[in-house]
Amino acid sequence: MTETHTSFPLPAGFLCSGIISGIKEDKSKKDLGLIHTKKDALLGAVYTQNKFPSVHVGYCRNLTPSNRFRALIVNSGNANAATGQKGIQANLHLTVKLASLLGIEQNQVFTSSTGIIGRPFPIATIEASLGKLIENLQPDCTTVAEAIMTTDTKKKIAYETVRIGDKHYTVTGFAKGSGMIHPNMATMLAYILTDAPIPFAEIQSLTARVSEKSFNCVSVDGDTSTNDSFYLICSNPVAKLQQRELESVKHAVEKVAVALAKQIARDGEGARHLIEVTVCGGTSIETCRKVLRAILTSSLVKTAIYGKDPNWGRLLMAAGNGLAGSSFQNNAPLSIKIQEIPVLVAGEPVEFEEAVLSTAMDRETVRIELDLHGGTYSITGWSCDLTEEYIHINADYTT
Amino acid sequence: MTETHTSFPLPAGFLCSGIISGIKEDKSKKDLGLIHTKKDALLGAVYTQNKFPSVHVGYCRNLTPSNRFRALIVNSGNANAATGQKGIQANLHLTVKLASLLGIEQNQVFTSSTGIIGRPFPIATIEASLGKLIENLQPDCTTVAEAIMTTDTKKKIAYETVRIGDKHYTVTGFAKGSGMIHPNMATMLAYILTDAPIPFAEIQSLTARVSEKSFNCVSVDGDTSTNDSFYLICSNPVAKLQQRELESVKHAVEKVAVALAKQIARDGEGARHLIEVTVCGGTSIETCRKVLRAILTSSLVKTAIYGKDPNWGRLLMAAGNGLAGSSFQNNAPLSIKIQEIPVLVAGEPVEFEEAVLSTAMDRETVRIELDLHGGTYSITGWSCDLTEEYIHINADYTT
Numbered sequence: 001m002t003e004t005h006t007s008f009p010l011p012a013g014f015l016c017s018g019i020i021s022g023i024k025e026d027k028s029k030k031d032l033g034l035i036h037t038k039k040d041a042l043l044g045a046v047y048t049q050n051k052f053p054s055v056h057v058g059y060c061r062n063l064t065p066s067n068r069f070r071a072l073i074v075n076s077g078n079a080n081a082a083t084g085q086k087g088i089q090a091n092l093h094l095t096v097k098l099a100s101l102l103g104i105e106q107n108q109v110f111t112s113s114t115g116i117i118g119r120p121f122p123i124a125t126i127e128a129s130l131g132k133l134i135e136n137l138q139p140d141c142t143t144v145a146e147a148i149m150t151t152d153t154k155k156k157i158a159y160e161t162v163r164i165g166d167k168h169y170t171v172t173g174f175a176k177g178s179g180m181i182h183p184n185m186a187t188m189l190a191y192i193l194t195d196a197p198i199p200f201a202e203i204q205s206l207t208a209r210v211s212e213k214s215f216n217c218v219s220v221d222g223d224t225s226t227n228d229s230f231y232l233i234c235s236n237p238v239a240k241l242q243q244r245e246l247e248s249v250k251h252a253v254e255k256v257a258v259a260l261a262k263q264i265a266r267d268g269e270g271a272r273h274l275i276e277v278t279v280c281g282g283t284s285i286e287t288c289r290k291v292l293r294a295i296l297t298s299s300l301v302k303t304a305i306y307g308k309d310p311n312w313g314r315l316l317m318a319a320g321n322g323l324a325g326s327s328f329q330n331n332a333p334l335s336i337k338i339q340e341i342p343v344l345v346a347g348e349p350v351e352f353e354e355a356v357l358s359t360a361m362d363r364e365t366v367r368i369e370l371d372l373h374g375g376t377y378s379i380t381g382w383s384c385d386l387t388e389e390y391i392h393i394n395a396d397y398t399t
Numbered sequence: 400m401t402e403t404h405t406s407f408p409l410p411a412g413f414l415c416s417g418i419i420s421g422i423k424e425d426k427s428k429k430d431l432g433l434i435h436t437k438k439d440a441l442l443g444a445v446y447t448q449n450k451f452p453s454v455h456v457g458y459c460r461n462l463t464p465s466n467r468f469r470a471l472i473v474n475s476g477n478a479n480a481a482t483g484q485k486g487i488q489a490n491l492h493l494t495v496k497l498a499s500l501l502g503i504e505q506n507q508v509f510t511s512s513t514g515i516i517g518r519p520f521p522i523a524t525i526e527a528s529l530g531k532l533i534e535n536l537q538p539d540c541t542t543v544a545e546a547i548m549t550t551d552t553k554k555k556i557a558y559e560t561v562r563i564g565d566k567h568y569t570v571t572g573f574a575k576g577s578g579m580i581h582p583n584m585a586t587m588l589a590y591i592l593t594d595a596p597i598p599f600a601e602i603q604s605l606t607a608r609v610s611e612k613s614f615n616c617v618s619v620d621g622d623t624s625t626n627d628s629f630y631l632i633c634s635n636p637v638a639k640l641q642q643r644e645l646e647s648v649k650h651a652v653e654k655v656a657v658a659l660a661k662q663i664a665r666d667g668e669g670a671r672h673l674i675e676v677t678v679c680g681g682t683s684i685e686t687c688r689k690v691l692r693a694i695l696t697s698s699l700v701k702t703a704i705y706g707k708d709p710n711w712g713r714l715l716m717a718a719g720n721g722l723a724g725s726s727f728q729n730n731a732p733l734s735i736k737i738q739e740i741p742v743l744v745a746g747e748p749v750e751f752e753e754a755v756l757s758t759a760m761d762r763e764t765v766r767i768e769l770d771l772h773g774g775t776y777s778i779t780g781w782s783c784d785l786t787e788e789y790i791h792i793n794a795d796y797t798t
Contacts, residue, residue: 049723082743084748118711226716299789316481320625324449332450347481392787394702
């Protein structure tokens, strides 16, 4: 698994394409992608919990999970959110047209959108490009990974292999991230494709379990999009699988999901640092998660890390915020390490060389560890620093 | 009530002072303040819900409410948070010393701190300045309002008068804000002093009620400090007050609190705009508050307003986030106005001139109104935009 590959192996049974259809203002950027399976495949998915979900979220939810998946069309540049009845009709029209061209049924077609909210869905532009999109199908996901990018500076792809019995299978994923990224069910557009065997009865719970420790643990700016979706698609449905084998598949899918989650955080809008936070010693996973989320979303933590400033008081503040309203005891002993260097041990500040720690923070990844000294639960998540560049990108996106 | 006054009337019975003691690195800035009453006074207060509260919060909570208040000493530059047993001892020592110098009892002295977390509390520096602090007492709160400033660019003072029977009383408040400001009980350091009559039995609930519609509705960066405190001090305790009279007092106190809350938001770190958000049509106040908080803390909303970008999709996104997990119906009709101009009416986008609306947003205050079309509850709150300057200020605060 690496970020430097230019082409990635696709699991057996999948074809992908990504093209320029003209949705985006910049007509040199890909904006339309397709995932197609040769046979009926399994699909599990988790979607945004935002109460104003996009059209594709409402549409796909009704078809999830599926054991008849054949195609997913995704566009970037237009969110098809807050587009009223016209947006719903346009999405439906698109699935009918694509199904007809591919010779499959309408309800075997899934859709995804990302981009600006509240703009009319450019159905004519998309429809005119469907032929070209299908012609470009090939066993490679590079172009579709490019087609889903908005303010992403890099495409995000990861893969793993998994052995079941004497056979090797492939798990390949790609995602888009950047802004409006926050842990709340699925948290961006992410697709993981595999030819590893999965029973239909397991696909949905597997998808949900994987997202808990990957996409649900990443935050760029605390905003959960109207469009966030994570799809797991399996071209190798089986009737039954041993528990041990299922866990092997889950493990490989989770590794790909975590790799994508980290790539998303690292490429957060304007980011200079990947922030990796581990909260341990919690009395429950929920306690750990509350602290994790508060730290991952704290503007004061994120700006301090941008400034290579070992201002650990902000970590303590954020942890205390995350726990507000809980039964956690006030000023219980807390330990904090930054880049492995202890700065607070069981509630007592430790003397350290600020210049040395600041230099240690001058790396691509800044690791933070908080120990709540209360139990055995732990969780790890990812975020990025908050820089002037985030402001530049977001102060002028539509106009 | 105005921001341009250079001196403000203080209610009868109060004296204040603010001096330079040398806590801050910049030795030209005031950093130590005192509020003193000539007689026993009432104090009600609300404190941060952060689970790592500062020493002063733990200390004051035990004395709240009080009908024997005589003095409150406040320092800026050092938070006295995460300072362990030494910090608790230093705070206690300070109250003993000040009580002795003022000829009052130790438990009539309250304390407040704001500044960097985790640094040893500079008790020697403060103690050496107590004489000077007392000498400078006068019936004016200008210097103490200056002494509590950290990254604030302006001191924040507001006053109102209230008539009870044929007598006029004064309500004067001052506050500090800037960073780590978020609605969760008290949300900064704020002090409101009055000589209007209040019964002891009412002081605490009055304080809590006032904070609900003022300080609890303001957010700068979503971070709730370890030190946030709001104190209401009354130099005119009475045995009884008619309900109508009590409501008049509450109304005046609330007006001062709202004025301070708005000044805090307007002077948020790096802010160019005051953002005023009204959420109406909610089925409950809690529903309205969830939407309000999500909008006030959304980095994407705040950067859009900085960019004068009428990207209302971000408001819809933030509202949907705030409601995540609630029983609110997906894609229920929502209306949005920006600067009085409708952009979404009952869920349907409205055509508008982007350039005209962008120009309308080029004012000091940007007003946003969301109608949930579900009930009769409403709430108003304040935030500020997110600019490069916020990053500059916070990327290098301790180092």
